[in-house]
Amino acid sequence: MEVVLIAIVIHVYSAFLLTVTAWSSVINCPRDRSSTVRKLVQNVIVPVFASEGQTVPRTCSFHKERDPYWEQEDNKIQESANRWTCGFCGKTFIAEYYLDLHYDNRHQQYLRQVSDSVCLAEYCDIFRCDVYPGIVSVDFWDTVLCLEDDMTELRQTCQEVVSSCIPEGLPEETSYWMKERIFNASCSYLTCKSYWHTDEKLSGLRIFLQVFVNMAVFSMMILYYILAYQHFYCQIPSDENKQTWQLERITLSHRRNPERTRMYRPYVP
Numbered sequence: 001m002e003v004v005l006i007a008i009v010i011h012v013y014s015a016f017l018l019t020v021t022a023w024s025s026v027i028n029c030p031r032d033r034s035s036t037v038r039k040l041v042q043n044v045i046v047p048v049f050a051s052e053g054q055t056v057p058r059t060c061s062f063h064k065e066r067d068p069y070w071e072q073e074d075n076k077i078q079e080s081a082n083r084w085t086c087g088f089c090g091k092t093f094i095a096e097y098y099l100d101l102h103y104d105n106r107h108q109q110y111l112r113q114v115s116d117s118v119c120l121a122e123y124c125d126i127f128r129c130d131v132y133p134g135i136v137s138v139d140f141w142d143t144v145l146c147l148e149d150d151m152t153e154l155r156q157t158c159q160e161v162v163s164s165c166i167p168e169g170l171p172e173e174t175s176y177w178m179k180e181r182i183f184n185a186s187c188s189y190l191t192c193k194s195y196w197h198t199d200e201k202l203s204g205l206r207i208f209l210q211v212f213v214n215m216a217v218f219s220m221m222i223l224y225y226i227l228a229y230q231h232f233y234c235q236i237p238s239d240e241n242k243q244t245w246q247l248e249r250i251t252l253s254h255r256r257n258p259e260r261t262r263m264y265r266p267y268v269p
């Protein structure tokens with residue numbers, strides 16, 4: 001009897017630990033970074049599969065149902081740019097960000113953790129999660145400190161991930177072209193030269209605004225330093241000081257050349 005009870009306790013405890021571990025890994029999967037990878041998968045990988053009449057296989061890390069957030073994502077209803085509706089309860093929000101917060105607070109029961117779940121944020125390195133949505137842009141030190149060896153390693157990882165997603169049994173040519181198209185749209189950017197490149201082109205208005213704002217900030221800084229210099233290092237002489245300075249100057253001049261300054265003694269009332 002005691003042995004049976006101990007076995008039941010161990011079983012329940014193990015199940016509890018598994019549950020806690022599963023939920024922890026879901027919670028530790030960043031929703032925003034997963035979202036960036038998901039959008040790239042939908043924009044880059046899924047269309048390639050669709051064009052060949054294929055679907056992403058379950059063995060691929062990017063299979064929709066391996067994403068813990070897939071059911072919540074399926075229940076996002078975007079009615080316009082500023083109107084997002086929760087498909088579970090019907091509440092409406094002005095931005096996707098607030099709908100995500102609502103899911104975190106109210107609908108965690110729709111997070112799906114299964115044995116082969118994949119946190120898409122783990123692929124942020126190869127999908128450039130910081131570059132693609134414009135969170136960071138290239139600066140001088142990024143390019144100087146970039147190591148081509150690191151990029152080669154990332155590119156190889158990307159190739160392996162892409163290859164693992166191509167279904168087996170396809171004609172060799174189809175398989176080759178699918179890999180090539182996905183590689184060109186994602187892995188090919190993993191070089192020091194192209195890492196910060198995005199396909200998004202700056203509009204003329206945006207360039208003008210950036211130049212205008214930079215010039216305005218620069219002008220304000222120059223003005224600030226001029227005013228600060230005048231305030232701290234230049235004194236406006238009072239009438240009394242002017243007279244004192246004049247006397248000092250004439251006295252000094254008189255010592256050097258008494259004959260010349262005899263006629264110009266200042267009037268002191």
Ligand SMILES: [Zn+2]
Nearest residue numbers: 086088089090
């Ligand atoms: Zn809801």
